[in-house]
Amino acid sequence: MKPDVPAVLAETAALMVRNAAPDVPPAERAGALGLSAALLGFAAQAWDGAAHNLVQENRAIRTLLGEAGSDEDLHLSVLSAENDRLRATLIALHTEVEGKDPAREAAIWAELVASTERRLVAGSPV
Amino acid sequence: MASPLETRLAAYIAGRMPGVAEVAVDSLTRISGGASRETYRFRLSWRDAEGRALERKLILRRDPPASLIDTERRIEFEAYRAFFGSVVPVPEMLWLEEADAALDHPFFIAEEIAGFQASPGLLWAEPYAANLEALAQRKWTILGEIAKADPAAVGLDQVMEPVASDACWNRELSYWEGVLDEDEAEPLPIIRAAIRWLRANPPPPPRKVGVVHGDYRTGNFLYDEQGVIHGILDWEMAHLGDPLEDLGWSLNPVWSFGRGLAGGLVPREKAIAIWEAASGMAADPAALHWWELFNCVKGQAIWVSSARAWIDGGNREPIMAYPPWALQNAQDRAALKVMGRL
Numbered sequence: 001m002k003p004d005v006p007a008v009l010a011e012t013a014a015l016m017v018r019n020a021a022p023d024v025p026p027a028e029r030a031g032a033l034g035l036s037a038a039l040l041g042f043a044a045q046a047w048d049g050a051a052h053n054l055v056q057e058n059r060a061i062r063t064l065l066g067e068a069g070s071d072e073d074l075h076l077s078v079l080s081a082e083n084d085r086l087r088a089t090l091i092a093l094h095t096e097v098e099g100k101d102p103a104r105e106a107a108i109w110a111e112l113v114a115s116t117e118r119r120l121v122a123g124s125p126v
Numbered sequence: 127m128a129s130p131l132e133t134r135l136a137a138y139i140a141g142r143m144p145g146v147a148e149v150a151v152d153s154l155t156r157i158s159g160g161a162s163r164e165t166y167r168f169r170l171s172w173r174d175a176e177g178r179a180l181e182r183k184l185i186l187r188r189d190p191p192a193s194l195i196d197t198e199r200r201i202e203f204e205a206y207r208a209f210f211g212s213v214v215p216v217p218e219m220l221w222l223e224e225a226d227a228a229l230d231h232p233f234f235i236a237e238e239i240a241g242f243q244a245s246p247g248l249l250w251a252e253p254y255a256a257n258l259e260a261l262a263q264r265k266w267t268i269l270g271e272i273a274k275a276d277p278a279a280v281g282l283d284q285v286m287e288p289v290a291s292d293a294c295w296n297r298e299l300s301y302w303e304g305v306l307d308e309d310e311a312e313p314l315p316i317i318r319a320a321i322r323w324l325r326a327n328p329p330p331p332p333r334k335v336g337v338v339h340g341d342y343r344t345g346n347f348l349y350d351e352q353g354v355i356h357g358i359l360d361w362e363m364a365h366l367g368d369p370l371e372d373l374g375w376s377l378n379p380v381w382s383f384g385r386g387l388a389g390g391l392v393p394r395e396k397a398i399a400i401w402e403a404a405s406g407m408a409a410d411p412a413a414l415h416w417w418e419l420f421n422c423v424k425g426q427a428i429w430v431s432s433a434r435a436w437i438d439g440g441n442r443e444p445i446m447a448y449p450p451w452a453l454q455n456a457q458d459r460a461a462l463k464v465m466g467r468l
Contacts, residue, residue, distance in 0.1 A: 001450070001451050001454075002311040002312055002430075002433045002437070002450055002454075003311070003433050003436045003437045003447055003450070007437075008436075008447050008451075011442050011444075011447075012444065015444065025155065025156070027155045027156060027157075028155075028156050031156070031157075032444065035444035035445055035448055036444050038444075038448060038452070039444055039447055039448060039451065042451045042452065080312075083312075084312050084313055087312070087313035087314075087315055088313040090313075090315050091313055091315045091318050091319075094315060094318075094319060095318075095322065098319075098322065108315075109467055112315055112316050112319075112462070112467075113462060113467060113468060116316070116455055116458050116459045116462065116468070119455040119458075120455060120459075121451070121452065121455055121456070123384070124384070124455065124456045124459070125379065125380050125381070125382055125383050125384045125453075125456050126379045126380055126382070126384075126456040126457075126459040126460045126463060
């Protein structure tokens, strides 16, 4: 998720401190806290599965690209940076095989559909 | 005691109301939401030349330090003005200020259409749920009226950038692709594939270039319990273009609110039929499909630019992080659905 979860949590914490002051207008406080609660909910959902999903996705894309390698450093920032590199390479491959290699194209689409399932947010409108 | 913003606002308005006295602003309250503009409601009071005490509920829309979408407030202001008093219900625009001096950022002031709801979240429960069909009828009838409007007759050809009918699709796609190129914080393989398809399969030119609202969706109008719409809001992305662009945005699956219905209100085909009857235009299925997929690209560009404004520190309000977290994956899934892959 972008912006990155740790940065948003830190900013949300600061926002809550500001809203703890007694002179914040109630409507502003309500708006800020309502959105903050929603962001905390998204972060809570993402927490447990984030590393697992990135490792799975990176593995699936490496297979499509025919790349060797695996994720050794499991920091989310490192996994996410590798995911960005792999997805950028996947776009290039997708562009290259479009209309020329139906089997590879279908495999790429299957992974793209699977990626949206991994990233699905509870309450998603779609 | 008046807040500093109330005092400055009153001073600005007093300068625009010659011949009146005791101009004052109170009850200034920020309305939550509003990722592209800071929105406040307030009460203006004054004494006229005969000494009568008068008051009016007004809205202040002020540019934030960094916005979810970068638009010119003059175009938004003039779009509202163009439709004021017509069958397209909009609030009256009063003053536009494009300089920073008065309130630090450009802003405009409009009447408040008070007493109605805008939040989509209320629609699926009583008393509103009983009139969703009536609301849909009004929603897509008004959109048909916008499509039918002659930009020259309402004066918008003077403020909006002209576009040839066969250039509508490319201008819009290139603009939003440019936003993605500039703002995306991570690669977007589904949306990039959608863009390649859109470029390879352009739509036919529209029969006429019309006024496009640009953000016509459930959530951007004021409604009542009977399903009557009292104000169409959020014209900040208004422009000239293919009327099917607006219809496509209104059908974007992210605006179904998980109900599997157009705008969360009625089946897709019903919405299209209402629009066709009101606009007098046929929605060519292939062209509409193109504009529906385009609107998935546009939607993603908006969520991505919101994330970018947050990441770069220009605007750290939670409303800027919410759209990308809540809607980026949903928008990818919407694109897959429109492409028949989900």
